[in-house]
Amino acid sequence: MAQPTPALRQIxxxxxxxxxxxxxxxxxxxxxxLRTVTAHCPACHGTGIRRPLPARTVNA
Incomplete structure (x- = not known):
């Protein structure tokens, strides 16, 4: 019997x-x-996971 494959995280x-x-x-x-600064990815804001697109709003 086949086992379900878990969904991969979207990187x-x-x-x-x-x-x-x-x-x-x-x-x-x-x-x-040592002097360092922390830099975060501007696209994912430091999470490393692709964020879903925002829902569209309908102007009535």
């Missing part, structure tokens, strides 16, 4: 699922820590 095509990354600014601060 964001822009970031390929790697939605948030830490980017180094170069250099270190006075305490020796």
């Amino acid at each position: 964001c095509p822009n970031c390929d699922g790697h939605a948030s990354v830490a980017v180094t600014l170069g250099g270190r601060d006075r305490t020796g820590h």
Whole structure:
């Protein structure tokens, strides 16, 4: 008997699922820590999953 296949998550095509990354600014601060900033994918807003299209509204 065949088993149902679970639905695959739809990965964001822009970031390929790697939605948030830490980017180094170069250099270190006075305490020796590496300076980084976090960058999020603008298409999926850091979730890594493609969002459904918003429902259309009908003007009456």
